[in-house]
Amino acid sequence: MVKIAASILAADFSDLYEAVRKVEKAADSLHFDIMDGHFVPNITFGPDIVRSLRDKVDLPFEAHLMVDNPQEWIVPFARAACDLITVHVETSHHLDRLITLIKKEGVRAGVALNPSTSLGQLEHVLSRVDLVLPMTVNPGFGAQEFLSWVLPKIRTLREIAREKGLSLEIEVDGGINQATAKEVAASGATVLVAGTAVFNANDPKEAIFELKRSCGSLFSR
Numbered sequence: 001m002v003k004i005a006a007s008i009l010a011a012d013f014s015d016l017y018e019a020v021r022k023v024e025k026a027a028d029s030l031h032f033d034i035m036d037g038h039f040v041p042n043i044t045f046g047p048d049i050v051r052s053l054r055d056k057v058d059l060p061f062e063a064h065l066m067v068d069n070p071q072e073w074i075v076p077f078a079r080a081a082c083d084l085i086t087v088h089v090e091t092s093h094h095l096d097r098l099i100t101l102i103k104k105e106g107v108r109a110g111v112a113l114n115p116s117t118s119l120g121q122l123e124h125v126l127s128r129v130d131l132v133l134p135m136t137v138n139p140g141f142g143a144q145e146f147l148s149w150v151l152p153k154i155r156t157l158r159e160i161a162r163e164k165g166l167s168l169e170i171e172v173d174g175g176i177n178q179a180t181a182k183e184v185a186a187s188g189a190t191v192l193v194a195g196t197a198v199f200n201a202n203d204p205k206e207a208i209f210e211l212k213r214s215c216g217s218l219f220s221r
């Protein structure tokens with residue numbers, strides 16, 4: 001059963017709660033793309049925005065930290081009530097230490113890879129994380145073109161997890177829509193991050209059901 005993480009990056013920030021309310025009954029989690037203008041050429045939002053929605057939305061919250069110095073942001077986002085914190089392997093020399101810091105906060109730990117980053121960087125931490133997030137766009141913006149050359153990386157990751165007996169979530173982020181969702185799910189993804197395909201749709205809730213149906217994850221509403 002493929003899950004959908006709705007990325008609020010594509011939501012109407014002028015009425016964020018109203019936008020999130022439309023997906024609350026269909027999405028499996030709310031995905032916050034945290035950007036600092038250094039690791040990626042864009043700036044989004046901080047822990048206060050996450051905290052402002054926490055008591056109003058009945059969904060798990062996940063922070064995708066696209067920031068330099070992620071060690072400074074793990075505790076603030078964990079305490080803003082994120083259930084999952086995902087850090088980029090490219091942002092630290094001490095990935096294992098970051099994972100320990102996340103787990104010490106009692107939340108799930110994810111590691112993200114830019115499209116050009118190889119799986120090898122995860123070899124020694126794979127058994128410690130709950131989730132791996134292979135990016136299928138170069139991070140920084142929503143509504144980008146899906147990079148299909150990342151698909152073999154997703155398939156290899158799923159094979160490695162199977163060989164090692166790891167119950168690893170694979171969350172694919174970037175350019176997910178009706179056309180790409182099926183292929184990504186068939187490659188071994190268990191969670192799809194969708195921003196534009198959801199929040200730019202006339203009916204965001206139905207758009208999520210459509211994405212699930214396109215992966216064969218939902219036969220009836």
Ligand code: DX5
Pocket residue numbers: 007009010031033064066137138139140141142143144173174175176193194195196197
């Ligand atoms: C990129 C972001 C986006 C976002 C989803 O840095 O991480 O991938 O979550 O964007 P869409 O679904 O619009 O491609």
Ligand code: ZN
Pocket residue numbers: 007031032033064173193
């Ligand atoms: Zn993201």
